[in-house]
Amino acid sequence: MFDTLSLATIPPEDEALRPKVRTLAMEAVAGMPLDRRARSWMGFDPAFSRKLGEAGLLGLTLPTEYGGAGRGPFARFVVVEELLAAGAPVGAHWIADRQSAPLIYNYGTEAQRREYLPRICRGEALFCIGMSEPGAGSDLAAVRSRAERTGEGWRLNGQKLWTTGAQHVDYMIALVRTSGGPEGRHAGLSQLIVPLDRPGVSIRPIEDLAGDSHFNEVFFDDVDLPPDALIGEEGQGWAQVTAELAFERSGPERIYSSHVVLDAWIEHLRKVGRADDRTAAIVGGLIARLATLRAMSLACTGRLAAGESPVVEASLVKDLGTSFEQELPLAIADDLAAHPQENPDPEIVAALRYLTLVAPSFSLRGGTREILRGIIARGMGLR
Amino acid sequence: MSEYLAPFEAMLDTLFPPGRVRAIDAGADWSDERAEVEKSGFLEALASEDGLPIGDVVTLWRALGYRAAPLAIGETMIDRSEQDADLAKPLLLAAAISGAADRVLSMTVDHANQRVQFGKPIGRQQAVQQQLAVMAEYVVAVRMSLDLASSGDWPTAEKAALAKVVAAIYAPQIANAAHAVHGAIGISADYDLQLYTRRLHTWRLEGGGETAWARKLGGSILSASDSSLDWMRRLLF
Numbered sequence: 001m002f003d004t005l006s007l008a009t010i011p012p013e014d015e016a017l018r019p020k021v022r023t024l025a026m027e028a029v030a031g032m033p034l035d036r037r038a039r040s041w042m043g044f045d046p047a048f049s050r051k052l053g054e055a056g057l058l059g060l061t062l063p064t065e066y067g068g069a070g071r072g073p074f075a076r077f078v079v080v081e082e083l084l085a086a087g088a089p090v091g092a093h094w095i096a097d098r099q100s101a102p103l104i105y106n107y108g109t110e111a112q113r114r115e116y117l118p119r120i121c122r123g124e125a126l127f128c129i130g131m132s133e134p135g136a137g138s139d140l141a142a143v144r145s146r147a148e149r150t151g152e153g154w155r156l157n158g159q160k161l162w163t164t165g166a167q168h169v170d171y172m173i174a175l176v177r178t179s180g181g182p183e184g185r186h187a188g189l190s191q192l193i194v195p196l197d198r199p200g201v202s203i204r205p206i207e208d209l210a211g212d213s214h215f216n217e218v219f220f221d222d223v224d225l226p227p228d229a230l231i232g233e234e235g236q237g238w239a240q241v242t243a244e245l246a247f248e249r250s251g252p253e254r255i256y257s258s259h260v261v262l263d264a265w266i267e268h269l270r271k272v273g274r275a276d277d278r279t280a281a282i283v284g285g286l287i288a289r290l291a292t293l294r295a296m297s298l299a300c301t302g303r304l305a306a307g308e309s310p311v312v313e314a315s316l317v318k319d320l321g322t323s324f325e326q327e328l329p330l331a332i333a334d335d336l337a338a339h340p341q342e343n344p345d346p347e348i349v350a351a352l353r354y355l356t357l358v359a360p361s362f363s364l365r366g367g368t369r370e371i372l373r374g375i376i377a378r379g380m381g382l383r
Numbered sequence: 384m385s386e387y388l389a390p391f392e393a394m395l396d397t398l399f400p401p402g403r404v405r406a407i408d409a410g411a412d413w414s415d416e417r418a419e420v421e422k423s424g425f426l427e428a429l430a431s432e433d434g435l436p437i438g439d440v441v442t443l444w445r446a447l448g449y450r451a452a453p454l455a456i457g458e459t460m461i462d463r464s465e466q467d468a469d470l471a472k473p474l475l476l477a478a479a480i481s482g483a484a485d486r487v488l489s490m491t492v493d494h495a496n497q498r499v500q501f502g503k504p505i506g507r508q509q510a511v512q513q514q515l516a517v518m519a520e521y522v523v524a525v526r527m528s529l530d531l532a533s534s535g536d537w538p539t540a541e542k543a544a545l546a547k548v549v550a551a552i553y554a555p556q557i558a559n560a561a562h563a564v565h566g567a568i569g570i571s572a573d574y575d576l577q578l579y580t581r582r583l584h585t586w587r588l589e590g591g592g593e594t595a596w597a598r599k600l601g602g603s604i605l606s607a608s609d610s611s612l613d614w615m616r617r618l619l620f
Contacts, residue, residue: 001488002523007530009620085612263610275605281594284601287611288548291619292528299527320520370509376519377512380492 001380005313007295008302014075021057021079024048025086032087034347035354037260041253042214043089044168046126052079053123058097062105067118073304077252077297084256085263091165091214096120099247100127100173103191107232107240116171116193128165129248130174130194130218131241133158138371141185141238145176145220147192147229154178154192154230156200156223164365166216167203171195173244174220175237178230189237192229199223210357243309248366250300250314254321255293257362258328258355262286264348265332272342282335286328293321312379315372322363329355385439387425392446394423399452401575407453408578420456429464429471437471441478441533445526448482448586451578470543473596474532476586477546480554481529483579483586484522487561490576491515494565511564518560521553531619541618544600551593554583 028048029037036043052058060075062068069075076097083090101120104112119125136142145158160166160174172194180188196203200223205213232240269279296317303310333352336344363369398416399407407413420426427433428440444457457475461468495506495515505511532538532546558580562569569576587593607614 001485001492001519005523005527007527007534081612085610259611263612266604266611269605270608275602277598280599280601280605281597282601283604284544284597284599285548285552285593287604287615288528288545288597288600289524289552290611291531291545291615292524292549294615294620295527295531296523316516316520316523319516320524370513373513373516374509376516377506380515380519382492382495382506382512382515 002313002316004303004310005296005299005316006302008074008298008305010074010078010298011072014071014078017057017075017078018082020055021082022086024051024055024057025083025088028088029086034087034260034264034345034351036089037087038258038351038355039212040084040087040090040260041094041257042091042164042212043087044091044165044214045089046092046123046168048089049093049123049126051123052093053121058093058123059101059117059121062101062117062121066105066113067121068101069121073301074298077301081252081256084253085259087260092126092168093120093123095129095165095169096125096127098251098253099129099244100171102247103173103240103244104193104231106243107191107236109228112193112228112231125171126165126169127171127173128163128169128196130160130163130172130176132160132162134161135182137162138368140175140241141189142182143175143177143189144182145174147176147178147190147225149178150224152224153227154225156192156194156220156225158220160218160220162206162215163203163218164215166196166218167205167213169196172218173231175241178234178237186238188235189241190234191231191237191240192225193231194220194223194225194229198225208358210354242311245367246309246311246314249318249372250297250304250310252294252297252301254318254362254366255290255297255324257322257325258359261329261332261348261351261355262290264345264351265336268336268342268344268348274339274342279335282331286331289324293317293324297321312375315367315375315379318366319363319369319372319376322369325362326359329359385435385442387428387435387439388442388446391423391425391443394420394425395446395450395452399450401451401578404451404578413453417455426456426459427463429460429466431465434464437474437537438530438533438535441474441529444475444478445482445485445529448479448484448582449486451483451582454479454586466537470538470540472590473543473547474529474538476589477525477529477532477550480550480583480586481522481525483582484525484554484557487557487576487579487583488515488518488522490579491518491561491564494568498566505564514560514563518557521557521560525550525553525557539618541600541603544596544603545619547591547596548593548600551587551596554587558583 059068064070147154178190528549532542
């Protein structure tokens with residue numbers, strides 16, 4: 001079962017990108033406290049994103065005619081892995097690079113591709129995801145935001161919720177209803193590109209339990225949009241959003257969310273010279289699981305490289321990966337608490353405190369654990 | 384996958400059907416089967432000349448686990464290899480666990496699709512689906528760590544440890560999930576599930592369980608100086 005997931009190796013030409021990304025990532029995190037590095041996805045630094053764009057490290061999978069690098073998913077794997085392992089602030093370009101750009105490339109018109117893709121590749125056009133609403137979380141087909149055709153284009157009304165980065169970025173790709181009502185479920189949904197500086201758009205940040213404000217409420221009050229705001233086909237929003245989610249779920253980001261504390265802890269153990277049997281067993285167990293997840297994530301990347309949309313495989317890797325990401329800070333914190341005489345660096349303690357608080361979100365964002373397991377079960381032929 | 388797998392599987396299916404596995408478990412002499420395997424030439428799979436790559440041999444070992452066939456067959460291959468047996472034995476056990484885990488997962492999915500309670504197959508219950516999904520994740524994790532450990536030449540100490548740690552962590556969890564979904568029938572001696580789940584537990588501990596092997600892996604990392612990612616890339620990938 002799941003024989004489609006087979007060991008994949010990063011091609012040498014993609015592996016060759018590693019030193020360049022690492023140098024940039026290390027520059028970006030120099031002097032940055034560990035708990036800020038632990039925020040990685042939530043770290044918003046447009047200047048760093050533009051620097052990555054200049055270095056040709058964004059839009060790696062897009063053709064060169066649109067400003068991309070004309071490489072495959074393995075190149076993106078290497079870049080993302082290095083950025084996350086360092087805890088670099090990737091939040092600004094994160095959504096655009098991972099899913100908006102492939103969505104626009106796959107479903108957009110030629111004009112839309114030329115309008116957005118080169119700017120995404122330069123780190124100049126930043127995006128957020130307009131999926132969740134107050135009554136539509138895991139049940140995404142329940143969205144109520146609605147766009148109606150006017151003489152000159154679209155008029156959008158409604159609300160999005162938990163929209164990460166909306167207060168900073170330029171565009172949202174919103175899943176909205178363009179015909180029928182919520183009872184129509186998957187029918188009548190479309191995706192629109194919404195410039196967030198339009199009149200009628202208001203954005204209110206929501207503070208999270210760690211004191212950060214990354215996600216937002218976004219209100220649309222008679223927002224007028226041009227006809228070419230529609231991305232892809234009218235009424236095909238559900239199919240498009242499913243493909244978009246496969247990109248969202250299949251990257252290496254689902255195993256490295258807590259990574260910076262793993263390295264900080266290993267460094268601490270080396271420094272204090274603690275390598276007793278019990279400690280070594282904890283370290284070894286965690287690394288064995290991480291290496292396995294990396295192999296699984298690479299296998300998934302191999303499916304993407306083969307042109308597939310590995311929905312089930314990505315769900316499998318994401319569920320196991322986020323379980324690991326959630327356990328990691330707990331195990332490390334417990335170990336350090338058992339050795340108070342070692343006086344661990346306050347930075348690692350702060351990073352662990354942060355990760356412990358936000359770790360539940362790891363198996364919520366991009367599709368909850370329960371939804372993913374349902375997808376896996378269907379993939380095994382259970383109905 | 385090597386061209387040798389299908390004939391090897393066919394041979395095992397003939398020699399070691401579940402009834403015969405039970406008899407051997409009960410102490411039956413299997414020297415006739417052993418002679419058949421000897422005749423097939425597979426015991427030379429790792430012999431220095433005409434040998435197969437370790438990655439291909441691991442798929443043969445998974446076939447042993449899938450059928451609960453004697454691991455002595457794999458051990459003989461290793462003994463005739465003239466290479467460091469201590470590095471290959473954990474891989475044999477991990478491969479056997481991976482094969483048995485595959486078997487147990489497919490038996491459990493079949494059972495969930497067939498067993499009707501509350502007017503529908505239990506596989507339609509979300510609570511059962513969630514358990515099966517997690518079980519599948521563990522089964523895939525065991526296979527991927529094994530594939531990673533057996534890529535390339537003869538396994539290193541780190542690769543051997545990797546495969547055994549992951550197989551040993553998940554073996555009991557896979558067995559438990561299989562029994563949870565099977566209900567009482569899985570506990571009965573007549574039903575074949577126990578042939579595989581009992582082995583998952585035995586093979587997990589043979590030669591050391593997850594803690595014993597994780598210790599070796601952790602010791603290697605702690606005595607190195609590179610980052611965890613670089614260490615993994617250097618020694619495992």
